Amino acid sequence: MERSEKLILVVSGTLMGVFLLLLVYSGLGLGVVVPTCITDVRPFTQGRVEQRGPRQYDVYLVSRMWFFDPGEIRLPPGSEVNLYLSALDVTHGAYIEGTNVNLMAVPGSVNFARFRLEGEGVYRVLCHEYCGLGHQNMAGKIIITREAAAAPGAELVAGAR
């Protein structure tokens, strides 16, 4: 091997090594995670929101042709959300605008992400996997608003469509 070839191997190997270390840091240090296999929650067909504690919510989101159930979720600022995502019919996806939450919704299986929404506003939930003819219209909303703080329970969910 030529000197220059050895050099390029060392340089590119080191580069990938550094990238890998940064990646591990993003996971272990910054807590950015990817979904894993969960078996404690079985696939569900009805969407709902449950309050677990102060500003802690479990959201059970069903994706189906061609809407999310619940379609609109109201939560107070700073809410920590445990999102359970299922698919009723075909494969869908859920990307929550302005966050790193980006999940596949796969029929027969349940996906999970934990995240916190701070600022007031509307966070759209977009379906990003082709799920049939109505796919381009499939989007839900999470509305972060102070008013939600006063109204826990059933009123968290407005209009299942």
Add this chain to the structure above:
Amino acid sequence: MQQGSFAVDRTHRWAALALVIVATTLLVLGIYHGLLQVLYRAGWIRAASFLGLEYYQGLTLHGVVNAIVYTTFFEVAFGYVVVKHFLRIPLDSRITVLAVAMMLVGTVMAAVPILAGKASVLYTFYPPLKASPWFYVGASLLVVGSWIPFFQWIAAYLQWRRLHPDQDTPLAVVGILSTFTVWLIATIPLAVEVLVLLLPWSLGWTASVDVVLARTLFWFFGHPLVYFWLLPAYVMYYVMVPPLVGGKLFSDKAARLAFLLFIVFSAPVGLHHQYADPGVSSSYKWLHGFFTFCVAIPSFITAFTVAASLEHGARQNGGRGLFGWWAKLPYFDEQRYLFAYAFPGLVLFLFGGITGIVNASVTMNNVVHNTAWIPGHFHTTLGGPVFLAFLGLSLWMLTELGGKPLRLTRWNVAVPYVWAIGVVLFSIGLSVAGILGEPRRTNMALSYSNPDSPLFQPQWEIWTKLGAVGGILMAAAMVIYFAVFFATLFAPAQPVREIRFPTAEALRYESLGVARNFTPWVVVAVIFLVIAYVPPLIEVLGGSTVPSPPYQPFSPVPVGQ
């Protein structure tokens, strides 16, 4: 003339030509809908369908024709040319005819249901969306048909090794055999998915299918697939490009090592397409992420070796200085047009490689998964070096095998550059929009790009329009290309000579050691595959997924209820 050479072997000449001509003709459809997609996504066609072709039906065509049919046809044709030219071992014509016939029949069987609107499931055909059974049968025939040539070539290769025990295998042959080794590894899980899970289910023989398992098998196929696409382009870069620039291949051994490393690392990585999936443990995803970083290394080797070979050639032609030699490359040489089809692809691949590393980066993938960023990325890889190499080499095969003089030679050298400029604009548009959250695989004309829709996203607009401008340029390049191709095809034939295959000499030959044989590399590949795939497959087969009945794209009610 020599035994086994092309000029005397009509069957193989015609087999290769038929594949290239049919593939290029089908490509017209694939490109047409590529153009329509950018127009829809920019909101310039505001409809669910255009001239009878629905968006997702057309997107299925675009993916299947461009990424599966065109590539496979081309590669089998090119493989025959390489193997016959370099090994000169006669192949059984009847088997070749059978293989080509299977591929053609399979393609027709898959294309008819797509065109009839009975298989709008995209090229990934994720269940529980169900296509017509013909679609699965056709796809299987195409794949199995493409295995047959590989088995012919392996037999020819073994015979050649016996006849030439002291010679190194020609580099192009190493490249092609590596390509198809990767293809065979990739398509076994695909065959299992299609024949065991999907076909019986689409026929109604089984009621339901495990979607997580099907996805895992599909992506077991899906990543090595991309190296099946890439490696023939590397054959062109290593073997054909150095003599075109008047130089030599910088290192013969580095080139061989790159091919062999792809055999090892191209497959244990498929879970990087499933980082966002449920049902698979994140530790397995991290392992595949690690292997994906390893597979970047042979591409780094290639970038270095090819650039060094270009520099060597340019300096032979009087290039001076640190950068001055760049001026000595034959960018617009009409005779050496294969260089024009190689160079812009190399530049695009710089972008493709970097964006690919982003995708591979387990946690960062959260930002880009299934957004427009992804097509933005792979039109600089598949649509960059791979596609340009295949376009150039198809013309080359047409002229060499068909005895046709190249027509519109001036226009021809413009094609790759117009295409590359188009791809850059296209990819910037899609990538930025993707980071802003724009989804892929979506007819945005009806929602996100429609000011009358509650879902309208004004902040994406400028980027979808930039992407469309790029897409229009890409389509324009292809209009020129088709003109060149068909003008050449219909030009009067001249007597066919022995083909001229630009073949690099190496600047240095080193003793090859373990790089002389495929076996050790295939063994290591299998070991890595077992490590990477047995644990997740056990997990997936563990039955935690509830199986799904079939659905069709137009109805939320399962088929048969």
